Every structure is written in structure tokens, then in C-alpha cells.
Amino acid sequence: MALIVQKYGGTSVGSPERIKKVAQRVAKYQEQGHQVVVVVSAMSGETNRLIELAKTIQAQPDPRELDVVISTGEQVTIGLMAMALMQEGLQAKSYTGAQVQILTDSAFTKARILSIDEQSIRTDLANGCVVVVAGFQGMDEEGNITTLGRGGSDTTGVAIAAALRADECQIYTDVDGVYTTDPRVVPEARRLKNITFEEMLEMASLGSKVLQIRAVEFAGKYKVKLRVLSSFSEDFGQEGAGTLITFEEDNKMEQAIISGIAFNRDEAKITVRGVPDKPGIAYQILGPVSDANIDVDIIIQNVGVDGTTDFSFTVHRNEFAKAMDILKNKVQKHIGARDVIGDDKTAKVSVVGVGMRSHVGIASKMFRTLAEEGINIQMISTSEIKISVIIDEKYLELAVRVLHQAFDLDQEIL
Numbered sequence: 001m002a003l004i005v006q007k008y009g010g011t012s013v014g015s016p017e018r019i020k021k022v023a024q025r026v027a028k029y030q031e032q033g034h035q036v037v038v039v040v041s042a043m044s045g046e047t048n049r050l051i052e053l054a055k056t057i058q059a060q061p062d063p064r065e066l067d068v069v070i071s072t073g074e075q076v077t078i079g080l081m082a083m084a085l086m087q088e089g090l091q092a093k094s095y096t097g098a099q100v101q102i103l104t105d106s107a108f109t110k111a112r113i114l115s116i117d118e119q120s121i122r123t124d125l126a127n128g129c130v131v132v133v134a135g136f137q138g139m140d141e142e143g144n145i146t147t148l149g150r151g152g153s154d155t156t157g158v159a160i161a162a163a164l165r166a167d168e169c170q171i172y173t174d175v176d177g178v179y180t181t182d183p184r185v186v187p188e189a190r191r192l193k194n195i196t197f198e199e200m201l202e203m204a205s206l207g208s209k210v211l212q213i214r215a216v217e218f219a220g221k222y223k224v225k226l227r228v229l230s231s232f233s234e235d236f237g238q239e240g241a242g243t244l245i246t247f248e249e250d251n252k253m254e255q256a257i258i259s260g261i262a263f264n265r266d267e268a269k270i271t272v273r274g275v276p277d278k279p280g281i282a283y284q285i286l287g288p289v290s291d292a293n294i295d296v297d298i299i300i301q302n303v304g305v306d307g308t309t310d311f312s313f314t315v316h317r318n319e320f321a322k323a324m325d326i327l328k329n330k331v332q333k334h335i336g337a338r339d340v341i342g343d344d345k346t347a348k349v350s351v352v353g354v355g356m357r358s359h360v361g362i363a364s365k366m367f368r369t370l371a372e373e374g375i376n377i378q379m380i381s382t383s384e385i386k387i388s389v390i391i392d393e394k395y396l397e398l399a400v401r402v403l404h405q406a407f408d409l410d411q412e413i414l
């Protein structure tokens with residue numbers, strides 16, 4: 001008998017039929033004697049609908065109230081899921097995030113989980129009940145409703161699995177695992193049977209939304225056994241199904257040099273030109289940006305010529321206008337820069353693989369492949385296990401496809 005946390009995403013609970021299917025799967029697990037906690041997202045499209053609804057009242061919704069509105073999607077699905085489980089003859093009970101005391105900080109719309117009181121869940125499980133918990137939401141110390149950022153139900157699932165020391169956390173979605181890249185962009189993408197935790201962390205942070213990055217962080221911190229699976233497949237509980245996130249120490253097998261390609265369309269690039277090349281300039285440019293709570297991603301400062309230099313960085317596209325406004329109206333004159341230019345039609349493509357550590361020539365192969373397609377690289381950033389480039393958004397899909405081919409990701413590893 002095992003304790004399993006199963007998280008079902010939006011499409012997996014997108015209709016009453018889908019919810020019934022999920023209930024049937026849960027019933028099979030219970031029949032085998034397992035204890036199951038189910039974490040659900042809102043029905044597909046619902047969170048987007050609620051955000052748009054909020055914007056019809058307040059163009060820039062108040063963050064506290066926005067969380068009140070967008071957390072409701074999950075409250076609907078937990079109730080429906082509990083009912084569907086009852087229809088399968090199971091005992092079931094639903095809980096909102098606040099009801100199981102998923103305590104978070106107060107960063108509305110992107111709150112972090114601080115603790116979970118798993119006692120009531122344990123009691124219900126011991127009584128033979130399936131526990132259904134709302135993903136994506138929590139409560140801060142003052143009792144305010146918070147949400148965990150888009151895709152945050154993954155994090156609820158893993159955090160509950162960590163708190164319960166569950167045997168496995170299964171993330172059910174609309175693809176049957178983690179692929180070498182988004183299979184919607186490259187149909188030849190291959191499912192990975194395993195991916196190391198570090199690679200998954202990079203893939204998630206570089207834009208592969210199959211798992212929210214904080215879910216991967218939690219899994220790493222608490223060594224949660226995490227598997228990504230399809231809720232649409234009829235297979236059930238098969239060994240080796242989906243993709244298992246592994247930890248390097250228990251992964252002695254031969255690794256591919258590159259495991260996957262991640263991409264992110266939401267990058268915007270800003271360049272401050274003709275900046276005096278002297279100490280403190282990076283701080284004077286980025287300080288006001290970070291004070292405005294804008295996250296900065298890739299940063300490049302050129303070598304100075306004649307006492308001036310250019311300074312470029314990227315931000316999320318949603319924050320481009322705000323960042324440009326700060327730089328043009330607050331920073332430029334203050335530091336004596338020549339001008340500020342920006343481009344919000346850029347994208348980031350990254351190749352990821354732990355095998356890169358011990359192989360040279362990955363960067364040159366990546367750059368050559370892009371050059372052969374006439375794709376200009378605007379910025380580069382590297383770490384031990386990834387290389388990212390910023391390119392014109394219109395070449396994004398082409399870049400992902402040619403890199404996927406160049407690194408033989410469509411070939412089965414022998």
C-alpha cells in the first residue's frame with residue numbers, strides 16, 4: 001500500500017466527462033489499497049476567464065482582490081471531483097487551500113508556500129477517504145486568500161506530497177510526460193523516460209510550462225518522487241509510464257549530452273546606450289527596476305569604449321512598458337545615458353543537459369546551427385548545464401526545430 005498524491009491539470013478536469021474519468025482512475029488506485037490525495041486545477045480556460053473578468057472592472061486589478069476572484073476556479077473543481085468520487089462509490093471530501101492551512105507569504109498572485117498542516121488530511125486518509133485539495137491557492141498569516149502563480153497547482157501537489165512524505169507525486173496532464181521539447185511545436189519531440197532534477201529545474205525556469213518551477217524546487221528540497229503522466233491514456237499504474245524526475249546520485253546511467261530544448265516567448269529586451277563606464281552604473285540602472293518589483297533575466301554589459309558603454313537586459317514582456325518608463329523618465333537623465341531603446345518581440349531559446357558539463361563544442365554547434373538558418377543571436381547566457389540565446393521572436397519555432405534536429409533529439413537513445 002502506498003500514499004500517492006495525484007495532481008490533475010486544467011484539461012484533465014476540463015469537462016464533467018473528464019472529471020468522471022479522473023474519478024475512475026482514482027477508484028482503481030483505491031481498489032489496489034493505496035491512499036490517494038487528489039489535487040486539482042480549475043477547469044481549462046477558467047483561470048484566464050476569471051482574470052479577464054477582473055480586468056473588465058479594474059484594468060490593473062488589485063492583487064488581493066484578484067486572488068479572491070481567481071482562486072474560485074479550483075473551488076468549483078474540488079467540489080465536483082468529490083461528488084464524482086462519491087458516484088464511484090468512494091468516500092471523498094474536498095478542501096480549499098485555506099481549509100488545509102496551506103500557509104503562504106503575502107505576495108498576492110505569486111505567493112510561496114511556507115507550511116501545510118497535513119494532520120486533517122492524514123485523519124481522513126486513515127478513515128478510508130479520498131482527500132481532494134484545491135491547487136493554486138493558500139492563505140497568508142492574516143487569513144487573506146493567496147494564489148501561487150500560473151501553473152501553481154503543480155506546486156500544491158508536490159508540497160502536499162512533501163508534507164505527507166508520500167510515496168509518489170503524480171502530475172497528470174494532457175501529454176504523457178516531459179518531452180525533449182514542447183511536442184506542440186516539434187511533433188518529432190520524444191518523451192523522456194527520466195530527466196534529472198537539475199535539468200527539469202532548468203527546463204521549467206526557461207519556459208517549459210509542463211511543470212511549474214516551484215514544484216520542481218520543492219521536489220528537490222524534500223526529495224519527492226515526482227512523475228509526469230497523461231490523464232488521457234487508458235494505461236493505469238504501469239511501471240515506467242510517463243517521465244520520472246530523478247536525482248543525479250541515483251542516476252548512474254549514460255546521459256545524453258542535451259536532454260531538451262526550452263523556450264520562452266515572453267522576453268523583452270532593453271538597452272541603455274552611451275552609459276558612462278564607471279562604478280555603480282549597473283546598480284543605478286537596475287536598482288529602480290528591481291524597486292518596481294520587475295524581475296530581470298539576462299544582463300549584458302559591453303566592454304567600454306571612450307568612457308561609455310551599452311547595458312542590455314531582458315524582462316518579462318508584460319513588464320516591458322513599465323521598465324521602459326522607469327528607464328526613460330527616471331534613470332536616463334540621472335546617469336547621463338545617451339538613449340534607451342527596447343524590443344518586446346524577442347524570445348529565448350535554451351538547450352539544457354547535464355551531459356554538457358563534460359562535453360565541449362555544444363555552444364559552437366548551437367550557434368552554427370542558428371547561423372545556418374540566418375537567425376541572429378542578440379544575447380547569450382550560459383550556466384553549467386544550459387545555453388540560452390535571445391533571438392527575434394519570429395524565428396522562435398524555426399530555431400527550436402533546427403536545434404532539436406541538430407542535437408539528434410528526435411533519435412532514440414540506445
Ligand code: ADP
Nearest residue numbers: 009010011173174178179181182184208209210
Ligand atoms: P496542465 O493544465 O495539466 O497543468 P499545462 O498546459 O500547464 O498542463 O502543461 C502541459 C503542456 O506543457 C503541454 O500540453 C505542452 O504543450 C507544454 N510543454 C512545454 N514544454 C514541454 C515539454 N518539454 N514536455 C512536455 N510538455 C511541454
Ligand code: ASP
Nearest residue numbers: 041047136150151152153
Ligand atoms: N488554474 C491555475 C492556472 O491556470 C493553476 C494551474 O492550473 O496550475 O494557472
Ligand code: MG
Nearest residue numbers: 009151209210
Ligand atoms: Mg500546468
